[in-house]
Amino acid sequence: MSASACGGAAQASCPSQDKLTANLNGIKNKIVVLSGKGGVGKSTVATNLAVGLSLAGFNVGLLDVDVHGPSVPHLLKLTGVVPGFEDGVLQPVPWSDKLGVMSVGFLVESRNDPVIWRGPRKTGVIEQFMREVNWGERDFLVVDCPPGTGDEPLSVLQRLQPDAKVVVVTTPQQVAIADVRRSISFCRALGAPIVGLVENMSGYACPHCGKVEELFSADGGVDLCAEMGVPFLGRIPIDPMLMRDGDQGNPFVAQGRANPTAEALQAIVSKISACAKA
Numbered sequence: 001m002s003a004s005a006c007g008g009a010a011q012a013s014c015p016s017q018d019k020l021t022a023n024l025n026g027i028k029n030k031i032v033v034l035s036g037k038g039g040v041g042k043s044t045v046a047t048n049l050a051v052g053l054s055l056a057g058f059n060v061g062l063l064d065v066d067v068h069g070p071s072v073p074h075l076l077k078l079t080g081v082v083p084g085f086e087d088g089v090l091q092p093v094p095w096s097d098k099l100g101v102m103s104v105g106f107l108v109e110s111r112n113d114p115v116i117w118r119g120p121r122k123t124g125v126i127e128q129f130m131r132e133v134n135w136g137e138r139d140f141l142v143v144d145c146p147p148g149t150g151d152e153p154l155s156v157l158q159r160l161q162p163d164a165k166v167v168v169v170t171t172p173q174q175v176a177i178a179d180v181r182r183s184i185s186f187c188r189a190l191g192a193p194i195v196g197l198v199e200n201m202s203g204y205a206c207p208h209c210g211k212v213e214e215l216f217s218a219d220g221g222v223d224l225c226a227e228m229g230v231p232f233l234g235r236i237p238i239d240p241m242l243m244r245d246g247d248q249g250n251p252f253v254a255q256g257r258a259n260p261t262a263e264a265l266q267a268i269v270s271k272i273s274a275c276a277k278a
């Protein structure tokens with residue numbers, strides 16, 4: 001089976017869903033970043049994708065629905081920010097004039113408090129995000145999901161239908177691949193088209209010379225794409241600068257570096273923007 005990015009079947013929406021998604025009507029392209037496995041770099045990919053698209057001139061929203069570990073505020077140096085609330089709707093927090101951000105992390109009072117919410121509460125928060133954030137006119141909404149195929153990705157994909165597309169993130173190891181295979185089946189069961197798969201932490205980028213060395217098994221993501229007919233979007237190496245930038249709240253793609261990691265991220269941004277509805 002061969003695969004190309006951008007594909008996707010439209011599905012009929014229902015009136016109650018139309019009401020729930022009214023504040024999403026001005027968004028041309030919805031990209032959901034997910035993975036069956038935790039810690040593979042979903043937030044890193046989602047944040048750099050959103051920033052990269054905004055730097056390419058697109059008007060972008062970034063929505064973080066990881067209720068248990070919302071990391072987007074930290075990755076963009078926006079921790080402690082309280083979003084505005086006007087006319088009954090939340091206002092995205094501006095990172096720049098081209099990128100607005102909303103995260104469940106903005107609504108949790110303390111960064112040290114655990115979020116102990118059962119499924120319906122989590123689903124309710126996600127539906128509130130869908131319904132009550134004034135996204136306005138955007139070229140893209142990038143959604144960072146928590147790991148797995150549970151309530152949060154299910155709610156997001158159901159609410160964003162019929163036109164959400166998915167970017168799946170994995171690492172090369174078989175233990176991640178097995179979970180990510182389930183994510184692909186999950187998307188297919190929901191009728192959500194997959195733009196492609198990113199193999200993150202694929203090899204190691206030397207901080208001195210930039211050369212990428214294979215560390216563990218390679219090509220797990222490529223093989224999975226071939227097996228399941230999913231487009232391959234690229235490999236991002238383990239790069240200490242990518243981690244350090246994230247820790248410091250400086251998105252890597254905005255630092256103007258020229259190395260294999262920057263090239264890989266830029267290529268992913270270009271592939272996603274090539275699929276954009278104008």
Ligand SMILES: Nc1ncnc2c1ncn2[C@@H]1O[C@H](COP(=O)(O)OP(=O)(O)OP(=O)(O)O)[C@@H](O)[C@H]1O
Nearest residue numbers: 038039040041042043044147201237238239243246
């Ligand atoms: N290619 C990479 N090179 C180096 N560090 C990376 C890379 N990708 C991600 N990281 C680091 O790995 C850690 C986990 O990344 P991230 O939070 O993006 O994963 P996640 O999949 O969103 O996690 P979770 O499942 O907890 O939501 C972070 O410290 C991040 O900086």
